[in-house]
Amino acid sequence: MADLPGLVVTGASGRMGQMLIRTITSSDRARLVGCVERSGHDWVGRDVGECMGGPAMGVIVSDDAPTVFAKAQAVIDFTAPTATVEFAALAAQAGIVHVIGTTGMEGDHIAQLTPAATRAVIVRAGNMSLGVNLLTRLTQKVAAALDADWDIEVVEAHHRMKVDAPSGTALMLGEAAAQGRGVSLTDVRDSGRDGITGARKRGDIGFAAIRGGDVVGEHDVIFAADGERIVLRHLATDRAIFARGALRAALWGIGQKPGEYDMMDVLGL
Ligand SMILES: NC(=O)c1ccc[n+]([C@@H]2O[C@H](COP(=O)([O-])OP(=O)(O)OC[C@H]3O[C@@H](n4cnc5c(N)ncnc54)[C@H](O)[C@@H]3O)[C@@H](O)[C@H]2O)c1
Numbered sequence: 240m241a242d243l244p245g246l247v248v249t250g251a252s253g254r255m256g257q258m259l260i261r262t263i264t265s266s267d268r269a270r271l272v273g274c275v276e277r278s279g280h281d282w283v284g285r286d287v288g289e290c291m292g293g294p295a296m297g298v299i300v301s302d303d304a305p306t307v308f309a310k311a312q313a314v315i316d317f318t319a320p321t322a323t324v325e326f327a328a329l330a331a332q333a334g335i336v337h338v339i340g341t342t343g344m345e346g347d348h349i350a351q352l353t354p355a356a357t358r359a360v361i362v363r364a365g366n367m368s369l370g371v372n373l374l375t376r377l378t379q380k381v382a383a384a385l386d387a388d389w390d391i392e393v394v395e396a397h398h399r400m401k402v403d404a405p406s407g408t409a410l411m412l413g414e415a416a417a418q419g420r421g422v423s424l425t426d427v428r429d430s431g432r433d434g435i436t437g438a439r440k441r442g443d444i445g446f447a448a449i450r451g452g453d454v455v456g457e458h459d460v461i462f463a464a465d466g467e468r469i470v471l472r473h474l475a476t477d478r479a480i481f482a483r484g485a486l487r488a489a490l491w492g493i494g495q496k497p498g499e500y501d502m503m504d505v506l507g508l
């Protein structure tokens with residue numbers, strides 16, 4: 240047991256944090272060696288198992304990331320963009336794998352990961368599930384096979400607490416569609432239509448976001464032409480799919496050279 244790779248979970252009390260802790264502690268391929276929460280959070284200083292309403296796990300939630308990272312081989316991080324940028328520098332200092340599930344990262348956040356990736360392995364994806372990563376490849380292939388007579392729209396739905404839009408997954412799918420078409424998403428992205436928007440511009444890739452209830456995550460990629468429509472769909476009903484993917488990414492990353500990777504690399508897609 241002591242030789243299994245030691246993993247840390249940041250954002251331990253979050254929806255994904257708790258799912259990751261359950262996934263790691265029920266796996267026979269890794270062990271949980273630390274949990275991090277933000278300073279001032281009421282879980283800090285307490286046993287994480289008891290915080291989650293179960294028996295003690297012997298892991299005390301900490302707000303001292305450098306000390307916790309020093310005991311681990313990898314950190315799995317589903318928190319928020321500014322926190323993730325800080326964790327990337329700390330993971331690089333500790334020389335451990337950084338698996339990033341955090342979405343809503345803007346260009347300047349992503350640019351700040353580059354120096355960390357010269358010293359450590361970073362695996363980042365807007366969606367860590369096998370199904371969505373397969374759908375991403377399919378989207379790229381379908382987009383490559385069709386011309387701009389086929390309008391591409393990405394429609395996503397998530398729970399009422401989600402803070403970023405379009406979702407990281409929707410952006411991944413949009414990037415794949417743009418890549419298939421041989422264009423840059425920045426040039427063709429059309430998000431947040433409202434009011435008199437004018438007719439749809441040929442070649443644009445549109446995004447629409449629905450927020451409500453406890454929806455785990457739903458994505459449609461629509462290819463709409465005159466007289467016919469193709470819809471590629473992924474429905475997530477359990478956050479365990481993201482946690483399983485993240486655990487797989489952490490274990491895969493432990494043997495790799497420093498650099499930036501994604502789930503396509505991990506899954507060999
Ligand atoms: N890539 C994927 O497969 C995938 C899947 C699900 C969610 N997500 C993303 O993961 C992120 C978290 O989602 P969630 O639903 O768990 O959110 P959440 O709000 O439930 O959890 C976020 C947690 O991060 C903690 N946190 C924030 N700043 C921190 C800091 N500086 N130090 C330590 N902890 C800190 C918060 O206290 C909270 O517990 C979001 O960006 C979401 O979009 C990605």
Ligand SMILES: O=C(O)C1=N[C@H](C(=O)O)CCC1
Pocket residue numbers: 342365366397401405406407408409455456
């Ligand atoms: O619950 C969330 O938040 C999710 N975020 C990711 C995204 O932005 O695509 C993955 C799905 C769930």
